[in-house]
Amino acid sequence: MDKIPYKIYLTEKELPDTWFNVRAAMKELPESFINPKTLKPCMADDLRPVFCEELIAQELNVTDRHITIPGEIMDFYKMYRPSPLVRAYNLEKELDTPAKIYYKFEGNNTSGSHKLNSAAAQVYYAKKQGLTHLTTETGAGQWGTALAMASAFFGLDLTVFMVKVSAQQKPHRKALIQTYGGKVIASPSDTTEVGRKILAENPHTGGSLGCAISEAVEVALKNDKCRYVLGSVLNHVVLHQSIIGMETKTALEKYDIKPDIIIGCAGGGSNLGGLISPFIADKIEGKNNIEFIAVEPASCPSLTRGKYAYDFGDTGKMTPLMKMYTLGSGFMPSPNHSGGLRYHGMSPVVSKLYHDGYMTARSVEQTKVFEAAKIFARTEGTLPAPESSHAIRAAIDEAIKCRETGESKNIVFGCTGTGYFDMTAYTAYNEGTMADYIPTDEDLQKGFASLPNVN
């Protein structure tokens, strides 16, 4: 066997041409979505006013294990995929560990993260359906950028409601979306009814994701050629992100590497779900015994301290009810939390797999996360996003355990993106002004109080 290279790139011919639908491999399916008005299971008709046809079909598909990626999407993927599977030789050396560490790096595209994998698919299907316009919300801005790139490529108009405080604090993110032709509206705005109502009540608010979602959905509902798109949590987003897992599996098999541990950071769960999908299907069938680890921020611990319950997907309570691990849609993470991963809930698929014992979860504090990020940046040469650095923290901790036990485990983790637009957080860490925050039980009770009565 040749030495494993620093970076394993698949050739264009080796690229997977299907997404992996993990639900088709699960022994028990996640619970159905519920329409909050009728309290009956959600069907395609309930979703149609807001979402595209093909995405609804994917959302509800629990039977097809492999779903073919259309050629037009493959052509888009080929601009920035395959992403490299990197052997972290330098990090291993730094940690003096017998473990072998690999990471799948999704940051080598202009949006800076894995979000582009689903943006490309969602925009393509919207165009195919004859739509001309999409709306979405964005907080940190990775999703808004990804969607702007895909919309520019396929020729659709895009309106991004950007949380006002983010639009002010991250003018460069806003400029990037605009450079790709996206229209950015600071939310709350006077362009929607819900926005005007919020502004009348609280003229100086900095906005929130919940409010931005409400504005984006309102615009979509009023225009027959327009739909709303979402960058995480939902089944079809996890499906699109399975391209990460499919490529990772192909690359590992190419060099006959059998992973012992697979680690992903978890916010809404789409990156983690996509990374583990094909591997966990094998585990369900007894073909491997990989340890899957979800890593979440201690400040927003939905898996490790949340309830498995029906909840709204958004703070505005406009979505169907989903059975998932949640802190309650009214839970507010600390404002000093850096980066993403501040979602109150967790993908229903990931939640179910966790609930059924196929994976474990842990939470980490942000100063420990940035400590890991800086070790990684120095030794591996890539500045990671704060989100991705949660996975790095756990990978380093596992590698140190191996040093102590002498085990040479194969550790694989997902490195979802770059930290170029997170320098404010790095500066806070460099200057020692970054604080940790762990919600008290009382804080959590306040969030749980917002759970709907259906549970």
Add this chain to the structure above:
Amino acid sequence: MDKIPYKIYLTEKELPDTWFNVRAAMKELPESFINPKTLKPCMADDLRPVFCEELIAQELNVTDRHITIPGEIMDFYKMYRPSPLVRAYNLEKELDTPAKIYYKFEGNNTSGSHKLNSAAAQVYYAKKQGLTHLTTETGAGQWGTALAMASAFFGLDLTVFMVKVSAQQKPHRKALIQTYGGKVIASPSDTTEVGRKILAENPHTGGSLGCAISEAVEVALKNDKCRYVLGSVLNHVVLHQSIIGMETKTALEKYDIKPDIIIGCAGGGSNLGGLISPFIADKIEGKNNIEFIAVEPASCPSLTRGKYAYDFGDTGKMTPLMKMYTLGSGFMPSPNHSGGLRYHGMSPVVSKLYHDGYMTARSVEQTKVFEAAKIFARTEGTLPAPESSHAIRAAIDEAIKCRETGESKNIVFGCTGTGYFDMTAYTAYNEGTMADYIPTDEDLQKGFASLPNVN
């Protein structure tokens, strides 16, 4: 022959393990450097107080065509190299051209540009010599970041004198350098004699590259374990950047692609020189008839409107005199010019090749550059640096010519980096507030007046 993939990646085994020293292939060598005090040719002894031994040897080496890349540098390169050679299928489609367009993309590393290729080498040789500390200057910040990354990896201390106005306008660049452990000092500073002198005369100055260089050199001269390093212009920097050309040549030959045109942006000339080195050596020997095009900003047109004369490399007039195309070290480009490429001179190697007729040059205005950048960003999915976009502009113009003539030329260009840290300039372009600037003949005369009397 298989269809050429979107991205050609070399395997680790295919990676070139030598730099290409184009001077060893030139029929006439560039003129020697001159010591401005003695007016005699510069020898190693003249350079020793400021530069590392091995870099001086490379600087003066005109005989060895191939120089082996040490294993430790190869290990560093493998973290982020090979860079992809991309077939710009989507750009070709957008332009409806029969031309085939390829670009070598150097932006997939955290420093965001090709600068890392020389930073890695310079820091390695400094460490090998037993030095503990390096100093440099940075303007836009790409070089400072690259050097911080390499210094963190090899374990050397680094002090970066950052032009004060840049440090203020680009706090995120500063934070990135600091994240990699680099000490950033806004220049002029009170930490050096020259800095204190300038501040005494002009307490509110925003600084300049010339001043930052002077401070960095002063620190290096006062510490026996410290040297000054430079990111462009010099022969050894062009040598290190030849890794770009070596990989490009290997990738093209792998698919039997014969380039008709090779285009690079030109500031100090190291990227362009490195990209074309192995190809122009073949041209000198009559083995190809490739058209090489240097593209420079109309606001700082050293090749197209400068003089071929001996000049200082810096505004502080501390360097040896170099024979090069120059606008005079006193030439000040317009403050509304965006991005890099604002150097008054041009690499002596590139200058000589141009002077002897092996390549052509053209200048482009910045609004035309950003127009090209946005077409590229939308169709190819990568946000290019303003510097790189000069080459994109010329590549698009050549591809449009092919559409008109029906020729299917192979056009190759260097895409040196990403534009993540240039969103202020993109915003100006998006909002229509970006202006063009072409120096008048009178402006140029002022610059030429600063040329030394030796010419």
